[in-house]
Amino acid sequence: METVIEVKDLVKEYIIVKKESGLRGSIKSLLFPKKTKFNGVNGISFSIAPGEIVGYIGPNGAGKSTTIKMLTGILHPTSGSIKVCGISPQADRKAVVRKLGVVFGQRTQLYWDLRLGESFELLCRIYQIDQQAYDDNLAILTDVLKLQEFINTPVRQLSLGQRMRGDIAAAMLHSPSVLFLDEPTIGLDADAKHAIRNFIKEINRTRGVTVILTTHDLDDVEQLCSRIIVVNNGKLVEDGPIGSIIHKLTPHRLLVVELHEPADDLTTPHATVIKQEGLKIWYQFEKESISASELIAALSQKLPIQDISVKEPNVEDAIREVYKTTATR
């Protein structure tokens, strides 16, 4: 299989210097620093094929940003190997970053006191983009990301959503083949999120850009990613198509039944009652062992049913399941 990203047994060890409080403490920690080691990423392997959109998800502190920083050549891994487009970012950083676009939602990669347009001009020279290609690219990006209103505003004066769009445009100017997005929709309103998701879909479809996306917004994942990689405590927990992960992690569905009069015996051998509010009852059942229609048929035999609905588990349930089962350290 062809791959753009190849990661093997990746480990990043952070050395944490404990600082003690007070004057005595700070003198002590100056002379005898207490160092503890801690693995932010603890043995992760995966590979990604060209043109995939992969959601890289996990709870706070799972090691997502650390992984992305290693893949983009910012951090040196403690051990393990990385190949991006066949090259190790640690061995030849400049060659690798030429092919990458990187956006950190938390922190702009733009030049703080330059106007957005000036930042672009600078990037054009830094990446040695051919003038024609630059003009065309910028025109498209300006149009799709609606940059025209603030292209002449200094970056520090931009709102969060404007800045994010600017950052994404900056990351795409040199037509990278891989795009890393670390929380690109953090703090954005529904419209802005929608625009950014559409943009990601669009460049993936038209230019075949491979996208690696971390986010805490599971709508992003649901709408964009065909595959997710779930990490927790620096370790890989799940890796696969979104549907099968949901199926695997949350094998049950819910049936919500509303009665028109109270009934005495609510139990059924095929499902368990997990909640009851007045005349509304929630049944949980295994989708492997009984179909929804069979269960409904069985229940309507004994209960005065008024209304019925079936709830499918979603990504959020699945993810919560993962976080629960891989206990925190």
Add this chain to the structure above:
Amino acid sequence: MVSTIKHYVSVASCWARLAVQRQLEYPLFLFSWLLMIPIQYFSGIWMLKIIVDRFQALNGWDFPQLTFLYGLGLISHGIFVVFFINTWSIDHMVINGGFDRLLLRPMNVFFQLVASYVNFIGLIDCIPGVIIFLYGADIAGFDWTLANIGKLILVLIGGILIRAALFTSLGTIAFWTKRNGSMVGFALTMLERATMYPLSMYPYFLQALFTFIIPIGFISFYPAAEFLNADSGGLDLPLSFALWTPLVGVICFLIAGGIFKFGMRNYESAGS
């Protein structure tokens, strides 16, 4: 190779243009420019007056020679601040993760650090140095021949490289200590003492230190001694200091670049 140099020059000039633009936009720019030039001019004259009152002949250096040395030290400091001011914030960038952005661009990190900000306003700060130096050169009988001007330029370039190397090495320490313990103030004091006054007035071991270990004697002291035939405290080298200073400068700069590159391996970015 040629295309790499072209690439770097094109980026550096774009940055320089943007830096000028940005500084021109500063609302008080014109005001401060108009105000600062005379202020700097008069402070130069005033400093000169203090020097005249205070400087006695020192270790075989007479007053004109001392003024020349003092002015040379000031000018080289002033130009350094214009081009390398960002080397003062390396430790800060290490702590707050400021290198992330530079590492994501396909260019040398140290180049980006330095070239991204040319502090043109700092040129105004060079005025006192120039005044004092010109006065010193005049009374010390400095020969303004073409050869001497050429030597002077070489010495200035070498001295600036030595300064840049020093501050880069100091900032690089933060890659290991992960602390913001800024050594900039300390280094500035040390540089002032060793570049604006004759090194020969210090104890022997300090002279040796500032010649062979931290070679800041090459920034202004040895060249000035050679230009004016003053007492250099016993260091005699073949050929001219106009060659030695740039050579020492380039060597120090390359070593500092190596240390910086090595330190980058330890870079940990910042959480978030």
